Amino acid sequence: MPSNKGLSSLRLDIDRSSPVPLYHQVAQGIEAAIRSGKLAPGSKLDNEIALAAELNLSRPTMRKAMDELVRSGLLVRKRGVGTQVVASQVKRHLELSSLFDDLQVSGKKPTSRILSFSHIAADEAVQDMLHLGSGARVYHLVRLRLMEGKPLALMENWVRDDVADLDERTLTERGLYEVLRAAGINFRLAQQRIGARTCNDYEADLLGVQPGSALVTMDRTAVDDIGRNIEVGHHVYRADSYSFEMTLVNR
């Protein structure tokens, strides 16, 4: 007698009139059940057909919902065997959002001090990374991010100037990504590189650490939904206060 878990006990009520796709509603419902413990780590789910029938959905829709959770690392599947909840508590996937957004979600109160803001001609390296022609102009920002008064990150960004109007005051109280999204930009992907190095005297002073302390470095290029390279950033974080968490998924 298998201990398969149906979803009936979860009260997964889906709203067919909602603009939220059914598969996403289902995925969110199951995710909530896993995170709240109603679906125990390691427990086996009913098969796709039974679950679909239980929710009055087609199998493709049910499967797409489960795909979402497999991709985010909450479920694992094996052909001929079934689908299980992953044993360990999986943190949320590394999101394509700015640090500012990350910290807001986690309930902290980040502030931003703008050290430099200018509208300048892009040098060759920036032109290349943003795929701009020669003579193009960009916004250049250097910001210090603080969390509850404590310096956390030093961020230098170059933003193409033909997608939004930036000004210094707005950026003080809103994250860069928030401002750009409000301007109608839909970020789709970012390529980034994470590494480390020791800090110099200038950085040590701003971040409030000893010269020679370790820094986490992050270089990023962000792309929107029509393939434009919107922004490149070079950020350094205090290694004692920041690290990157992510879940890698195969297949």
Add this chain to the structure above:
Amino acid sequence: MPSNKGLSSLRLDIDRSSPVPLYHQVAQGIEAAIRSGKLAPGSKLDNEIALAAELNLSRPTMRKAMDELVRSGLLVRKRGVGTQVVASQVKRHLELSSLFDDLQVSGKKPTSRILSFSHIAADEAVQDMLHLGSGARVYHLVRLRLMEGKPLALMENWVRDDVADLDERTLTERGLYEVLRAAGINFRLAQQRIGARTCNDYEADLLGVQPGSALVTMDRTAVDDIGRNIEVGHHVYRADSYSFEMTLVNR
């Protein structure tokens, strides 16, 4: 006059008798076309229906192929508009593989020096991370990874002992993941955290750097296809020789 690109010029011949799924064959074909430049960065693809017809596939299959490329960051889609090749050259996604595998693919010749190998009782922290009961035993490895004779990484791993038999000689010439895969383990996901710190005298000596140099740190837990936590690792890399590249995708 749109400059939409069909795929006919690409000679995408798909083999319906192959065990490789059609959508994956198509995805690989398009990826190859992009990476080779036959599909120019920024160019717009034909619509899904036309492409499907061109390859004698159904639209869902075509769509699934494109999904793969969207998820890996090579294409971007926008409803009502179309699908484009991303402007920038996207590196391969951060894979769930060991460093050893990574370097092999890139054509380098990594070697491994085993500093310590033992079969020991798991302490409480390891028991917890691998979800083992008290009294469980694990393999414990400390390895130094060298690339062309140059030290690159210092790696400490704990592996549960009920899934494979490990021995010191095999691990010298094969990567840990390779050995575990050969034992029938299908890795599905890994949760990892990347950070930085400065190195101590012991690490400096082994890695051939000055004490106080920057290190990239990586902590990882790997999970297989039936939800078992197989291995936890704590690795440190020379910051001047290693960094993590990845592509984040929204949606």
Add this chain to the structure above:
DNA sequence: TCGAAAAGTTTGTCCTAACATTCGGTCAAA
């Protein structure tokens, strides 16, 4: 008793068929 074959279960792939939603542009009305 043990190993091989068969049957059953479950996920994986592929197809056809609609309809919905969003975007970009055109064109007419204010």
Add this chain to the structure above:
DNA sequence: TTTGACCGAATGTTAGGACAAACTTTTCGA
């Protein structure tokens, strides 16, 4: 000149069915 309605085009969602492949369990024969 600007606004609004409409239309075509493209991606997004949902359904239902059929078969394939991998794995587990049971059954059967030596």
